[in-house]
Amino acid sequence: MNYRHAFHAGNFADIAKHAILLAVLAAMKPERVLDTHAGAGLYDLDGEDARRTGEAELGVARLMADVGTPEVFASLKAAVARVNPDGGLRWYPGSPRLVVDALAPGASYAGFELHPDAHAQLAHALRAPPKGVRVETLKLDGYDEAARRTAADGGRTLLLVDPPFERADDYERVLALTAALNPATGALIWLPLKDLETFDAFLSRLEAQRPPSLSAAQVRIKPLDNPMRMNGCALVAVNLPDVDGATGTVCAWVADRLGGPGARGLVERLAG
Ligand SMILES: C[S@@+](CC[C@H](N)C(=O)[O-])C[C@H]1O[C@@H](n2cnc3c(N)ncnc32)[C@H](O)[C@@H]1O
Numbered sequence: 001m002n003y004r005h006a007f008h009a010g011n012f013a014d015i016a017k018h019a020i021l022l023a024v025l026a027a028m029k030p031e032r033v034l035d036t037h038a039g040a041g042l043y044d045l046d047g048e049d050a051r052r053t054g055e056a057e058l059g060v061a062r063l064m065a066d067v068g069t070p071e072v073f074a075s076l077k078a079a080v081a082r083v084n085p086d087g088g089l090r091w092y093p094g095s096p097r098l099v100v101d102a103l104a105p106g107a108s109y110a111g112f113e114l115h116p117d118a119h120a121q122l123a124h125a126l127r128a129p130p131k132g133v134r135v136e137t138l139k140l141d142g143y144d145e146a147a148r149r150t151a152a153d154g155g156r157t158l159l160l161v162d163p164p165f166e167r168a169d170d171y172e173r174v175l176a177l178t179a180a181l182n183p184a185t186g187a188l189i190w191l192p193l194k195d196l197e198t199f200d201a202f203l204s205r206l207e208a209q210r211p212p213s214l215s216a217a218q219v220r221i222k223p224l225d226n227p228m229r230m231n232g233c234a235l236v237a238v239n240l241p242d243v244d245g246a247t248g249t250v251c252a253w254v255a256d257r258l259g260g261p262g263a264r265g266l267v268e269r270l271a272g
Pocket of ligand 1: 001003004005017036037038039040041093094095096112113114115118140141142143162163164
């Protein structure tokens with residue numbers, strides 16, 4: 001396991017993922033969230049890893065500096081401001097912090113993270129959850145543990161599936177998880193966009209599982225003409241409330257403001 005999210009925290013893909021995640025949370029009001037690949041929870045943008053890539057400069061720094069950003073980004077901007085109480089932009093919240101701070105009392109969050117350092121940071125980042133929100137952080141395989149837990153009734157459940165895609169079997173394992181979803185569970189899945197063949201093949205296999213609803217959003221920050229690089233990212237919503245309007249606005253803004261020539265955002269409803 002080589003992937004370290006600290007290099008990429010607050011980049012265009014995080015902005016798209018996290019703004020859409022917050023829109024889903026507001027519409028769904030889940031009783032339980034299972035974060036299959038939780039990461040460290042909170043990232044130091046002044047740290048060596050973040051400074052080495054400079055990705056946050058081209059992502060969250062532009063978002064926070066923008067005036068007149070569409071309303072759909074308001075909760076992400078507020079969450080970033082909350083983790084920087086002295087002003088400035090030193091810290092960026094990962095999905096665990098964003099979810100836990102958005103949950104209502106009585107709801108629960110479980111984050112799974114295999115990397116020992118990231119897991120220790122995750123536990124620290126979530127040490128003081130809002131009153132009444134139950135939090136677990138576990139150094140376990142997120143695919144296996146989420147599948148095991150969704151098999152038992154946990155009420156309205158949101159699965160966030162955000163693998164590093166550094167292993168060849170990540171697509172297979174995501175599809176095994178979606179095939180096992182019960183009707184009370186929905187999934188928001190993040191994917192890299194390198195070439196359209198891989199993405200379309202994934203979507204076709206997902207459609208063949210006949211989920212009650214399915215929506216696919218893309219942020220292309222570069223034309224898809226070089227499959228060896230990350231040209232964008234996608235967020236696929238399975239059996240979740242329809243937030244396509246908000247998702248479309250997020251993808252269009254990220255492509256327009258954080259992308260290069262030929263960038264575009266799009267959202268497509270495939271079922272439901
Ligand atoms: C893209 S990052 C997660 C970012 C996080 N979801 C966020 O939005 O802030 C992926 C994380 O998954 C972890 N990981 C890799 N394979 C895993 C597995 N099978 N189960 C749980 N965690 C895993 C990596 O160590 C890495 O920290």
